[in-house]
Every structure is written in C-alpha cells, then in structure tokens.
Amino acid sequence: MKLRSCLFLALISLALATVPAETARRPRYGGVLRVEIGAVVSSLDPAAPAENSREAAAKEQMYALIYDRRTLDGPFSGVSGSGPFQIAEWEPGKHATLTANDGAPSGRPFVDSIRIQMGRPARDIVLDLELGKTDLSEIPPEQGRRAADLGVRVSVSQADELLALVFPAGRLATEDARVREALAAAIDRASIVNFILQKNGEAAGGLLPQWSSGTAFLFSTAADAGRAKELFAQIAGAPKLVLGYDSGDPLEQSVAERIVVNAREAGISVAAQAIPGAGAAAATRSALDVRLMRLRMSSPRPRRALMNFLTALGPLAGIDASLLPDPASPQEIYDRERAIVGSYRVAPLVWLPQVYGLSGRVRNWKAPGPGETWPLADVWLDVTPEAEGEKDKL
Amino acid sequence: MRPSRRILLTPTMNFVLLLANFSGAASAQTSSPPNQPVESTRAAAATQAELSAKWNEAVRALAEKIASSAGPSRSLSIDWGQLSTLSAVDMAFIQKALLDELRRRRFYVGKKTGVSSASAQIELVLSESVAGYVWVAKIRSGTSEATAIVGVPRIANGAAAERKASLSLQRKLIWRQPERFIDFILPDITSDGIPHMAVLEPTAVAYYNFKQAHWEQSQIIRLHPVTYISRDPRGLLSLWEGRLDLHVPGESCTGSATSSLELRCSSDLSMPSETEWPLMAGGEERGDASFEKTGNYFAGLLAIYGDVEAKLPPFFAAAVLNTQDESHWILTELDGKARLYDDSSRPKAAFLGWGDDIASVVTGCGESWQVLVSGTSDWTEPDQIQAYEIVGGQAAAVGSRLEFPGPILALWPSTDLKSVRVVSRSLQTGMYEASIVSVSCTD
Numbered sequence: 001m002k003l004r005s006c007l008f009l010a011l012i013s014l015a016l017a018t019v020p021a022e023t024a025r026r027p028r029y030g031g032v033l034r035v036e037i038g039a040v041v042s043s044l045d046p047a048a049p050a051e052n053s054r055e056a057a058a059k060e061q062m063y064a065l066i067y068d069r070r071t072l073d074g075p076f077s078g079v080s081g082s083g084p085f086q087i088a089e090w091e092p093g094k095h096a097t098l099t100a101n102d103g104a105p106s107g108r109p110f111v112d113s114i115r116i117q118m119g120r121p122a123r124d125i126v127l128d129l130e131l132g133k134t135d136l137s138e139i140p141p142e143q144g145r146r147a148a149d150l151g152v153r154v155s156v157s158q159a160d161e162l163l164a165l166v167f168p169a170g171r172l173a174t175e176d177a178r179v180r181e182a183l184a185a186a187i188d189r190a191s192i193v194n195f196i197l198q199k200n201g202e203a204a205g206g207l208l209p210q211w212s213s214g215t216a217f218l219f220s221t222a223a224d225a226g227r228a229k230e231l232f233a234q235i236a237g238a239p240k241l242v243l244g245y246d247s248g249d250p251l252e253q254s255v256a257e258r259i260v261v262n263a264r265e266a267g268i269s270v271a272a273q274a275i276p277g278a279g280a281a282a283a284t285r286s287a288l289d290v291r292l293m294r295l296r297m298s299s300p301r302p303r304r305a306l307m308n309f310l311t312a313l314g315p316l317a318g319i320d321a322s323l324l325p326d327p328a329s330p331q332e333i334y335d336r337e338r339a340i341v342g343s344y345r346v347a348p349l350v351w352l353p354q355v356y357g358l359s360g361r362v363r364n365w366k367a368p369g370p371g372e373t374w375p376l377a378d379v380w381l382d383v384t385p386e387a388e389g390e391k392d393k394l
Numbered sequence: 395m396r397p398s399r400r401i402l403l404t405p406t407m408n409f410v411l412l413l414a415n416f417s418g419a420a421s422a423q424t425s426s427p428p429n430q431p432v433e434s435t436r437a438a439a440a441t442q443a444e445l446s447a448k449w450n451e452a453v454r455a456l457a458e459k460i461a462s463s464a465g466p467s468r469s470l471s472i473d474w475g476q477l478s479t480l481s482a483v484d485m486a487f488i489q490k491a492l493l494d495e496l497r498r499r500r501f502y503v504g505k506k507t508g509v510s511s512a513s514a515q516i517e518l519v520l521s522e523s524v525a526g527y528v529w530v531a532k533i534r535s536g537t538s539e540a541t542a543i544v545g546v547p548r549i550a551n552g553a554a555a556e557r558k559a560s561l562s563l564q565r566k567l568i569w570r571q572p573e574r575f576i577d578f579i580l581p582d583i584t585s586d587g588i589p590h591m592a593v594l595e596p597t598a599v600a601y602y603n604f605k606q607a608h609w610e611q612s613q614i615i616r617l618h619p620v621t622y623i624s625r626d627p628r629g630l631l632s633l634w635e636g637r638l639d640l641h642v643p644g645e646s647c648t649g650s651a652t653s654s655l656e657l658r659c660s661s662d663l664s665m666p667s668e669t670e671w672p673l674m675a676g677g678e679e680r681g682d683a684s685f686e687k688t689g690n691y692f693a694g695l696l697a698i699y700g701d702v703e704a705k706l707p708p709f710f711a712a713a714v715l716n717t718q719d720e721s722h723w724i725l726t727e728l729d730g731k732a733r734l735y736d737d738s739s740r741p742k743a744a745f746l747g748w749g750d751d752i753a754s755v756v757t758g759c760g761e762s763w764q765v766l767v768s769g770t771s772d773w774t775e776p777d778q779i780q781a782y783e784i785v786g787g788q789a790a791a792v793g794s795r796l797e798f799p800g801p802i803l804a805l806w807p808s809t810d811l812k813s814v815r816v817v818s819r820s821l822q823t824g825m826y827e828a829s830i831v832s833v834s835c836t837d
Contacts, residue, residue: 025749025768025769025770025771025772025773025801026626026690026691026710026749026750026751027625027626027690027772028728029690104623105623106623107623107624107626108623109625110625210477210521211522212524213523213528214477214478214521214523214528214530215543217477217521218530218532300524302523329543330523330544331542331543331545334541364772364774365774366774378625
C-alpha cells in the first residue's frame with residue numbers, strides 16, 4: 001500500500017460518493033425503504049445451511065434486522081421479531097417485507113417498513129437505482145464507477161475484502177515454494193485494480209489493509225515478471241497449474257483470466273477452471289493447484305481479522321494458524337503476516353471495498369465496516385420537496 | 395518480492411523546518427479525556443503535556459529497538475515517511491524526541507551519504523492502524539535487515555473552531571461521555587459556591603459537582619418516561635427564576651438545582667406528564683409548545699405569551715425574535731424548511747438550507763437578535779452552527795460558521811441571552827459532548 005495509492009483512492013472515493021440530499025438533518029419517521037439484493041435467500045431458519053457465501057451474507061443482514069442480539073460466539077439468536085423489524089411477508093428466494101417493531105429494545109426504526117427484493121442481477125440493480133425504483137442496494141465493486149457515471153449516489157466502504165490466491169497444501173505441482181513465488185510475482189495487481197475493478201480497490205501485498213494494520217506498505221505489490229521467469233526456469237519439468245475460481249462470480253472470473261495472461265507472459269502455464277461455489281464437490285476442488293478466494297474481514301481490529309483469516313485458510317493451505325497473543329502488538333501481527341506471505345501459501349491480490357447505491361432520499365446511511373451489518377434501523381427517508389426533486393413553495 | 399519503497403521519504407531537515415513553522419499551533423485545542431471538564435487553556439496545556447508523555451514512551455521503545463537492530467554501527471542515517479494523520483506539530487516533536495533519544499544512546503545521526511558498512515540506514519515511517527499509530531523502522535546494517543514496529547495509542551485530539559468575523563461564535567466544551575445524553579444545564583447560582591451541572595439522559599438525570607478540576611457525580615435520579623423508546627430521544631432542562639423544569643416524553647419534573655438536585659416528577663405523583671415544553675428566548679420563558687410523545691417533534695400547538703396561541707404545522711424547534719414593534723418566530727418544520735411567522739399565524743417567509751435545530755440569541759450586535767442554526771445533512775457527517783439575522787423577511791448569514799466534528803443533537807437557548815447549549819456527538823471519538831456556544835460582536 002503506497003501513500004500515493006491512498007491519496008488516489010481517497011480522491012476516487014470522493015468522486016464516487018455523490019453528494020447526498022441536502023435538506024434538514026433530524027430524522028423523519030415513516031416511509032417504505034426499498035432494498036434490492038443479488039443473493040437468493042431460501043430460508044430464514046438459522047439451522048438451514050446457506051447455498052453459497054452470498055446467501056450466507058444476506059441471511060446475516062436479515063438476521064440483524066429481526067433479531068435483537070447475537071450470542072457470544074457470533075450468530076444472531078433469540079425470537080424472530082425481537083429486533084428492530086418483524087417479518088410481515090416472506091416469499092422464499094423472491095421477496096420479504098419487514099415492518100418496524102414499535103417495541104424494539106433500541107427504539108423503533110425510523111422507516112415504517114423495508115421491502116427486500118432478492119435475486120436481482122447487478123445490471124438491473126444499477127438500472128433500478130438510476131430510475132429511482134429502489135433506495136438501497138449493494139453493487140459489485142467493479143460496477144461502482146459505472147453506477148456513479150450514471151448518476152447513482154454511491155457509498156463506498158473502506159477496502160475490507162481480500163481477494164487472494166490460496167495454494168492448497170499437498171499439491172505436488174506447488175509444493176516447491178519457487179512455483180508459488182513465481183506465480184505471485186508474475187501477477188500485475190495494478191492492472192487488476194485499474195482495469196477490472198475500475199480503480200475501485202487497492203493492490204494487496206499483505207493479509208491486512210493499511211488502514212487496519214498500519215504496516216501494509218511494508219509488503220510489495222509490484223509485479224516482477226523477470227523474477228517470476230527466473231524462478232520458474234529453475235524448476236525441472238515446469239508444472240502446469242490449475243487455477244479454480246467461483247463459477248458464479250464474474251469478478252473472480254475476470255481476475256482468473258488476467259492471471260492466466262500474466263502467468264503466460266512469465267512463462268508459467270496456468271489454466272483457469274470455474275468451480276461451483278460452496279456446494280462444489282470435493283473431488284473438483286481437490287484437483288486444483290491454486291484457488292482464488294474472497295476473504296471478508298470479520299473485524300476492523302488487525303489481530304482478530306488476521307486470526308479469522310488464518311483459521312479459515314489454515315487447514316486448506318497448511319499455514320500456521322496458531323493463536324496470536326491477545327492483545328498482540330503491531331510487531332507480532334506483522335511478523336505473523338510476513339511469515340504467511342513469505343511462505344507463498346497465500347498470495348494477496350487486491351483489497352475490495354463494499355459499494356452501495358443509494359437513492360437521494362436515504363439519510364443516516366453509513367457503509368458498515370467489517371463485522372457490522374447494514375444500519376437500516378437508523379436509516380430514514382427524506383421526503384422533503386428538495387429530496388423528492390419538487391419545486392420550492394412557501 | 396522486495397518490500398515497497400514507494401512511500402514518501404522526507405529528509406530529516408524538513409521536519410526541523412516544520413517544527414519551526416507549526417510550533418505555535420497546539421494552543422487551539424480544547425479537548426479533554428472522557429468524563430473530564432474542559433476549560434480551554436488549562437485543558438490544552440494538560441493535553442499537550444499528556445501528548446508529550448505518550449510520545450516519549452513510544453519514542454524510547456522505538457529507539458531501543460533501533461539500537462538493538464543497528465548492530466555494531468554507531469552511525470545512523472534516517473529517512474522519514476508519513477502515512478498517518480499526525481499533525482505537523484506532533485511529527486516534529488516525535489522526530490526531535492527520537493533524534494535526542496538516539497544521541498543519548500551515543501549514536502551519531504547524520505545525513506545519508508551512501509551505503510557504508512560503518513553506518514545503518516533507517517527508513518522510518520509514522521503509520522497508522524485502526525487501533526492507533528504504528529511507527530515502523532526498517533533498519534539495514536551491513537547485510538542484515540530488520541523491521542522494528544512500535545504501536546502507540548491514539549490520543550483524542552478534538553479541536554474547537556473559533557473564527558473572527560463581525561460576529562463570532564465560540565465553543566466551550568464542558569463535558570463528554572460515551573453514553574448518549576440529551577440536554578445539560580449549569581445552574582448559575584448555587585448555595586454552596588461549588589459549580590454544579592445537571593446532565594439529562596433519556597431515562598435519568600445526573601448531577602455533578604465541580605471539585606479539584608473534575609466533575610464528580612453526586613446524584614442520579616431515575617426517570618420513568620413512556621415505554622416508547624426513540625432512536626432520536628429528545629428532552630429539555632430549563633432553569634428559570636430558580637426553578638428547574640425537566641421534560642422528556644411521558645415524564646415531567648419540577649424542582650430546584652442548588653447544592654443538590656430536588657425534583658418532583660409526574661410519575662412519582664401518579665400524574666400525567668406535562669406535554670407543553672417551555673420556549674426560551676431572550677433570557678426568559680416566552681411561551682410553550684406541545685411535544686409529540688411518540689415522535690421527535692413538537693405537535694404544532696404553540697403559545698407565545700401575550701402574542702398568539704396557534705395551531706401550526708408540526709416542527710422540530712422554534713426561535714422567538716422580538717423587535718421593537720413586534721414578535722416573530724421561526725419554526726423548523728418537518729418538510730425541511732424553516733418558516734417565519736408573525737402573529738397572523740401565516741408564514742411570511744421560508745428559509746432553505748437550514749438544519750432542524752435553531753435558537754435565538756440577543757447579542758446586541760447588528761440587528762440585536764440573531765438565530766443560531768445547525769447544519770444540514772445527517773448524523774453521519776460533521777455539523778456546524780451559523781448565525782443569521784432576519785431583516786425584512788430575509789435571512790442573512792452573519793459571521794463565520796462554527797464547525798463541529800459530528801452531528802448536533804440538541805440546541806437550546808441559555809438564560810444568559812448570548813449563548814446556547816449544544817449536545818453533539820463527535821464522529822472522531824464517538825463521545826457525546828456538551829458545549830456552550832456563545833456569540834460576541836467583533837469589529
């Protein structure tokens with residue numbers, strides 16, 4: 001992470017975050033908040049497993065609306081409807097209507113209800129935002145710039161999701177660390193950020209972003225095709241690598257294809273292979289030499305975020321997932337990060353922000369940070385003439 | 395892969411110049427640690443001393459790590475980089491302190507003169523994490539390389555803006571706490587000579603004594619408001635002719651605030667609460683308005699003593715202005731506009747671009763009466779107060795605006811004519827803050 005990159009991204013974020021409606025500030029009660037999501041949620045039963053990571057994330061958001069609190073170990077619990085909203089309508093996989101709970105422990109939400117449409121394609125979401133048919137939606141980071149260009153009000157979180165290459169342990173083709181290092185060095189992260197993400201992300205060298213750890217700048221993000229060629233040339237019987245990516249994720253597909261090109265330029269043979277999401281057959285995944293993975297930070301705190309990453313990656317990549325001291329010093333966190341990155345079992349690629357599109361009448365919206373859920377109980381709708389685009393009258 | 399070198403590295407001399415340029419800037423601070431009173435000069439000095447102590451401890455830790463990594467080298471060259479929000483003053487202080495500490499440890503610190511086996515090269519970056527500052531030194535000595543990292547807790551560094559203009563607004567930070575509160579009041583007359591303060595929270599009122607430069611809680615009285623809980627709780631403390639009135643939706647209390655807080659509340663007396671909250675202006679109670687107990691606004695029933703009783707649109711706040719001949723009042727209404735009324739109860743003018751919290755003050759400057767107005771936008775952004783004069787049905791901004799580091803949640807006129815009580819929330823610290831904003835005339 002470089003200072004110039006930081007400043008540039010700050011400018012980009014400012015450019016993307018179009019000016020919100022400028023009327024009064026004290027919250028107004030009432031109105032229906034229209035939300036569209038790409039995920040399909042089949043069941044709100046906490047015991048029902050999610051089909052994929054997007055459904056799991058969407059369920060988590062809905063639980064935060066209908067449950068009062070989480071248990072100590074994380075999941076929401078209690079009685080459905082004990083939270084700020086109660087379920088009024090539920091059509092699995094299609095739509096849900098939640099109404100404000102007058103007796104919510106933290107106070108009644110400002111909006112009367114939330115109407116959630118599920119399974120909306122990203123392109124339709126952007127169109128609906130542009131036409132004012134929806135109030136709030138998540139937009140893929142790579143489409144954030146396009147949405148802003150179309151006049152959609154865009155809210156961008158801090159970059160908190162890591163897209164990384166993970167080398168599963170036990171694969172003959174990648175057991176030699178030089179193979180892993182060569183592929184990591186061959187990747188042009190800057191072009192992924194500039195062209196695929198449309199500058200809506202940051203090149204990643206470490207396992208934590210600069211804003212969280214303060215030490216990400218110590219990790220290089222520069223491509224070094226010469227070094228990659230040199231390393232790969234040292235390996236007898238240069239292996240052909242199979243790179244897996246989530247078949248339902250257009251961003252992962254684009255990045256995988258870019259990696260194949262970068263690798264070829266460095267003399268490394270890589271074939272990209274789409275794999276089904278969470279439901280992928282173990283046999284399919286076991287044939288992969290390297291996988292693209294998205295890792296969302298669970299906390300802004302560096303120790304906790306790193307430990308969650310290591311817990312998730314440890315068994316797969318065979319990396320040291322032992323507990324860091326609590327609290328851990330910045331030196332201890334950096335040393336562990338350096339050891340993992342230096343093993344080339346995980347090659348960080350880019351940090352992605354969460355991007356949201358908002359209608360002009362949404363107020364009190366703050367893009368949630370790692371581990372936070374959408375603050376919909378605090379959102380209110382500005383129905384003043386200015387926010388609705390009406391002409392002034394006394 | 396080699397670590398990145400593309401951060402901004404600044405030669406040592408630049409920091410010395412910064413020290414000279416910015417050494418006078420620190421006195422503008424008026425912040426204090428949580429639950430501490432703030433009085434600008436004393437607090438600024440205390441904060442600076444605390445700041446220095448914090449830096450010194452971290453500087454020693456970093457110097458220790460550098461010393462142990464520098465090997466046999468007694469000669470160091472340092473390139474500095476900055477990736478944090480530290481001010482130029484702090485950076486200069488840290489640089490000087492580190493150089494002093496290294497020299498005290500008998501290191502020669504000079505300019506970079508190329509790679510030499512006798513010297514260690516240090517790239518020192520003042521960085522920042524979510525938890526605080528992170529100072530990173532990359533030390534190259536001969537063929538060895540080490541990275542030394544020191545974490546430093548972040549120190550709250552709030553600042554109150556103070557601008558000079560034809561009319562100026564000054565903010566005095568009185569109190570801050572992590573729990574939400576909705577109003578506060580400082581009785582100006584006390585029987586024991588000790589300053590007191592009442593802080594109104596949504597379900598309690600706390601009373602404090604000022605002793606040994608600290609506010610100490612002496613009493614807390616639980617309130618029994620309606621079971622309806624609001625995400626935008628409002629309440630009012632008013633002190634008029636020695637009588638303290640307290641209003642929150644569903645509960646009203648009356649009593650006195652002297653050496654202790656004496657309150658009789660509607661719930662204690664099994665009586666319905668008063669829904670009329672007093673309207674203060676010009677240092678006195680000028681009327682009352684009915685508060686909507688399941689909302690965050692006044693219902694529109696308004697009485698201006700001696701002038702009018704009217705049913706007007708619901709509103710968030712009212713400011714009464716008296717001129718020589720007549721009274722006017724301004725209501726910030728739920729449609730986002732502020733409207734000016736006279737005793738005909740019909741709007742005479744509408745003002746756009748005003749926030750929902752307003753209060754009138756009588757300063758004697760310009761048109762004598764001014765309206766202080768909060769900013770627009772919402773609770774996710776910084777706020778401001780701007781003074782306006784109303785002339786011929788037009789609102790004209792006077793003086794510079796006063797910036798707040800987060801939303802203003804309450805703004806009520808004080809009884810001294812020239813100031814208002816402000817409750818705000820700092821987006822930097824998350825603390826709720828009580829401030830007195832006063833107005834003064836300038837040339």
